[in-house]
Amino acid sequence: MVTNVSSFGRSGLFDWVVQRVSAVILASYTLCILSTLLLNPDMTYPEWQLVFDSFSMRFFTLLTLLAILAHGWIGMWTISTDYLTTRMMGGKGTVLRIGFQLLCIGLTLLYLVWGIDILWGN
Amino acid sequence: MFLFNFGANVKDNRPVNLDFTTFKLPLPAITSILHRISGAILFFGIAGLLYLLDTSLGSPEGFASVTEWLGNPIVKLVIWAGVAALLYHLIAGVKHLIMDLGIGETLSGGVLGAKIVIVLAVLSIVVAGIWIW
Ligand code: HEM
Numbered sequence: 001m002v003t004n005v006s007s008f009g010r011s012g013l014f015d016w017v018v019q020r021v022s023a024v025i026l027a028s029y030t031l032c033i034l035s036t037l038l039l040n041p042d043m044t045y046p047e048w049q050l051v052f053d054s055f056s057m058r059f060f061t062l063l064t065l066l067a068i069l070a071h072g073w074i075g076m077w078t079i080s081t082d083y084l085t086t087r088m089m090g091g092k093g094t095v096l097r098i099g100f101q102l103l104c105i106g107l108t109l110l111y112l113v114w115g116i117d118i119l120w121g122n
Numbered sequence: 123m124f125l126f127n128f129g130a131n132v133k134d135n136r137p138v139n140l141d142f143t144t145f146k147l148p149l150p151a152i153t154s155i156l157h158r159i160s161g162a163i164l165f166f167g168i169a170g171l172l173y174l175l176d177t178s179l180g181s182p183e184g185f186a187s188v189t190e191w192l193g194n195p196i197v198k199l200v201i202w203a204g205v206a207a208l209l210y211h212l213i214a215g216v217k218h219l220i221m222d223l224g225i226g227e228t229l230s231g232g233v234l235g236a237k238i239v240i241v242l243a244v245l246s247i248v249v250a251g252i253w254i255w
Contacts, residue, residue, distance in 0.1 A: 020222065023215050030212055038253070045178075045185040052179055072165045079162060087138070104165070111168055118176045 015074050022071035029064040058119050065115040069108050076104040150236040153214055160211040167204050202254050206247045213246065214239050 036051060051057055080100050086093035147155075177184040191197045217239050221227055226235050
């Protein structure tokens with residue numbers, strides 16, 4: 001198998017599939033949250049807490065966090081390898097790209113841990 | 123060898139024209155770059171959303187302060203910008219997925235798809251603005 005210009009999953013095709021599966025999860029969650037907020041404009045604190053108290057909502061939110069992890073990383077990796085290159089940036093291209101990618105990995109892991117802490121921490 | 127590949131071994135010797143000043147951007151190219159820009163905004167915007175979720179779920183006081191922030195005109199503007207990026211990325215992303223299924227993969231189909239994306243995005247973003255204010 002060719003793994004030359006590989007990335008998240010060591011193969012472009014795998015990344016492509018992950019990007020699409022995660023996109024569907026993210027789209028569903030977006031519609032779910034937006035409609036919850038639209039249908040309940042004057043929510044109170046106990047009501048809001050109840051929304052995230054149910055197992056299904058916690059599960060969905062965790063699934064979405066995982067989707068963000070994969071989708072965001074693949075997306076930002078793609079962007080970084082398009083612009084933060086030695087061709088576009090000169091000699092500093094490689095350093096810039098790796099620095100940016102480390103920042104993105106760090107942020108995305110922070111999101112996951114923070115999200116789990118929000119859902120189960122208190 | 124590495125768990126993550128940082129793209130360092132992308133071959134450098136292929137012919138390429140990345141001179142932005144000689145580009146003419148057709149409509150589908152514009153909707154595509156906007157999809158990329160909105161994706162990057164969302165990636166960093168998640169931090170703000172998690173902060174709001176954390177604060178609003180943490181305590182009744184936190185919930186009250188989030189409600190209060192959301193009444194602030196500048197916060198409303200930022201939220202609107204974020205929602206706009208989300209709606210745009212969502213609509214253009216769904217169009218992307220539809221094209222991946224092989225629908226509309228022609229030159230005219232691409233232009234029509236881009237027009238539909240623009241119309242739906244503008245409409246939904248305006249509606250979101252009305253909803254926020
Ligand atoms: C709301 C539902 C979403 C849908 C339907 C969606 C859809 C997509 C699709 C299909 C792509 C692939 C584009 C390509 O292969 O060229 C993509 C790219 C991307 N997405 Fe999303 N996405 C969603 C949410 C998000 C979120 C929440 C983030 C932020 C973490 C995000 C960040 C990105 C980034 C950075 C890219 C790369 C853009 C590029 O390569 O040009 N997306 N999205």
